[in-house]
Amino acid sequence: MQKYVNQLIEDIQNAHRVEEEQAADLGEHLDEGEEVEDIREHFEEVERYLNSDSETEPSFADHCGLDKAAFPPADRLSDKQKMEICTAFEKMMQSYNAYPSMPDILPPTMAYDTFVGVLDVRLFLPKLGMVGIEFCDYEPEHCQFGEYCTCKDLEDEINDE
Ligand SMILES: [Zn+2]
Numbered sequence: 001m002q003k004y005v006n007q008l009i010e011d012i013q014n015a016h017r018v019e020e021e022q023a024a025d026l027g028e029h030l031d032e033g034e035e036v037e038d039i040r041e042h043f044e045e046v047e048r049y050l051n052s053d054s055e056t057e058p059s060f061a062d063h064c065g066l067d068k069a070a071f072p073p074a075d076r077l078s079d080k081q082k083m084e085i086c087t088a089f090e091k092m093m094q095s096y097n098a099y100p101s102m103p104d105i106l107p108p109t110m111a112y113d114t115f116v117g118v119l120d121v122r123l124f125l126p127k128l129g130m131v132g133i134e135f136c137d138y139e140p141e142h143c144q145f146g147e148y149c150t151c152k153d154l155e156d157e158i159n160d161e
Pocket of ligand 1: 136137138139140143144145146149150151152
C-alpha cells in the first residue's frame with residue numbers, strides 16, 4: 001500500500017495549480033498598466049464570486065483533475081499514511097487559494113475523509129483572493145466533526161452568558 005500512497009501523493013503534488021500570475025509575482029514588478037488590469041480582473045472575480053452558484057460550478061475534482069476513486073477507503077490506510085495524504089492535499093488546495101475551515105485537531109480518519117470530500121465540493125475558484133471551504137454549519141448536533149468541532153465551544157459560550 002505504501003507504494004500506492006507514494007504514487008497518490010505524487011499525483012496530488014502534480015495537481016497543484018500552475019499560474020502565470022504566480023510566476024509574475026515572483027519576477028519583476030508589474031508596470032502600472034498591468035496593475036490596473038489586475039485590479040479590474042480582481043473586481044470582476046469578486047463579482048463573479050458573489051454571483052457564483054454552487055450548483056453549477058465545477059467540483060474541486062474538476063478543478064484539480066484528481067479522481068476521488070484514486071483515494072483508498074480510510075480503513076485501508078495507516079494513520080501515518082492518512083496524515084501524509086492530508087498534508088499533501090492541503091498544500092495542493094492552497095495552490096488554488098482554497099483554505100478548508102477545519103478544527104486543528106482531528107483524528108486522522110476524520111481529517112482524511114474531510115479532505116477527500118473536498119473533491120465533491122462545487123465552487124468558484126478565483127485566481128486572486130482566497131476561498132474558505134466551510135464544513136461546519138455551527139449546529140453541533142449535526143456537525144460532521146462532532147466532539148472535535150469548536151462550534152460546540154461557541155454554543156457553550158453563548159449558553160454561559
Ligand atoms: Zn461544527
